[in-house]
Amino acid sequence: MTTTAIEKLDHHLHTFTEFAKRASGPSWLKKLREDAFARFCETGFPTTRDEDWRFTNVSAIARTPFELAQSATHLSNADIAQWHMENSAAELVFVDGYYVPELSRLQGVKGTVTNLQPAITSKEVESHLGRYLNIHRDPFSALNTAFAADGAYVRIRRGTLLENPIHLLFVSTQANTPRMVHPRNLLVCEMETQATFIEQYVSLGTGTVLSNSATELIAGENSNISHYMIEREDTAAFNVSTLRIQQERSSNVASHSLLLGGGLVRNNVHPVLAGEGSECLINGLFVGSGKQHLDNYMHVEHASPHCSSRQFYNGILDDHAHGVFHGRIVVHKDAQKTDAKQTNRNLLLSDDAQIDTKPQLEIYADDVKCTHGATIGQIEENALFYLRSRGIDEVSARRLLLLAFASECLDRMKPGPAQAHAEQLIHAHLLNVADHAHSQSARTSKGTGRNWEEVG
């Protein structure tokens, strides 16, 4: 560890000591935090020498003296109107890490929908919080747990079917000095429930902000759950998110990630198929331009027999953007008849864009089916010409081709308000990308036929 890194750990020690003094909560939580911070101090921030972080350098995060916000910047409903979801079952709004009841809407769900703080003393929360997230493997998860103060707490009662999504909106306001937030969400879906969650990160203003969130999602027996992670923050933002899914028997979970914003983004998705016959879909689209770095780290754990997992990630990268897809599949000894599949497809729109894609299969059972594949390609010039030869202008033609590529991800989402929301975001975003790519199309694009290169 370098001296500056140690100084920065000192900085975090100081911040943690201050935080621990004023943070409320029961003694088990205090202990959880202290243990997590101790663990973080043992490892410090990861470096590219760590296998899990080979393609993502977080020294910019390690170097920065982030502070917790002392309070939420005051925002009105008008300030965040653009992000409200009309057809959501409930909406929880967090500003700079603080829950803002005036901006939120909680009624409409059978069960518990609240921020974590008022529920922190309940047995329910105690029995789940911190039980699933692995603070030993990931320093960011340890850091999140150390600073866990608030987030969403949802408990959906057995047999409840929610039509509309629960929207968790995390707003970062203008940061004149570096600010960090550690949202901690606990989503408990009991047996035979059906629900959709949208976790959305947005910015109002710019600045050096670290959102380091962690979500524990428990999918009860025979439940049917969708989770959307939508990153739309300013390109100066750092965003590390970890979704830890615990799947019980015959549960069906879909995780959809949409990375459109943020500067340095790490998206961890870690489902554990703990109950027999459970299924998991891990679907994602990441679209980067400028100097964005978008890292997707999948860790799919098959812990019991007859489970299936499907990973599909599509990346579109322009300019100097750097994408990472790391797909780790672990099949435990008892997880016979596992069926795991992984596909990562990428479109590079510029010569300077980069993708690192890495499958990692660890299989300890003998009767399993695991496949993986990755492709890297460019926009097909012949397809572009075909569209243009019918009168469609170049920007629209590019956009159509990008949309076609992205639509693979949209098609895997269940129709409904969340999918409609994702679709609208993708359409708007790809128009910008197409427009931008067009204005630089004097570049070396020389086209013939299919250009996919098998790298898996």
Next chain:
Amino acid sequence: MHLLEIKNLHANVDGHEILKGINLILNPGEVHSIMGPNGSGKSTLAQVLSRHPAYEVTDGEVLYNGKDLLAMKPEEAACEGVFLAFQYPVEIPGISNTYFLRSALNAIRKYRGEDEMDAMDFLPMFREKLKLLEMDDKLMNRSVNEGFSGGEKKRNEILQMAILQPKLAILDETDSGLDIDALRIVANGVNALRGPERAMLVVTHYQRLLNYIVPDFVHVLVDGRIVRSGGKELALELEEKGYGWIEAEAQPTSA
């Protein structure tokens, strides 16, 4: 005014000269057929006229409706009424045929200052054209050309042409690989578009097509040049004797 006037057109692909001085005039109402051996440059000419960016024009001039066609982008040429039925239509996964066709039609209408067509107006017209080409509307919800048979792809090209109603239609081997029924259907589609204000450039290897789409003129392209032009009887002669005699005759001038 001529609809299309090609003067001394030279064009390169990847630094190789393919077109070596083409001269050709099309008037409204005329159908011209271009024949010639493999690799003589027929598709290259078609692609240059529809403004494929990979082809570099090194000399010459093309006037379309009196305008400089070579200064146009592919989409501008299309909006001005140039249409190419591709020898090898491109598959585009993820874009539905119907959506593609409506986007194309509306792009052209917009260029001409006309209102965009909504789905309600588009559909009846679309159905009628599908019928003309005896195409299954199930194909239309599929992605553009994806998984289409060779014949379906060619019919889809003519369907697009029937909907976009171009002034200059360039057909690049639209007949190749079609059975006789499909050929008749495609020819019907093409003939339905013939009219005093339109012209067609029909690239083919086979006289067979020209029984259905009877040309006013036939040109023979050899090694990037038109070496002979004549009436429809020239096609019959070529069918009988092949290209050898013409290539032999053309030899001295190309030295």
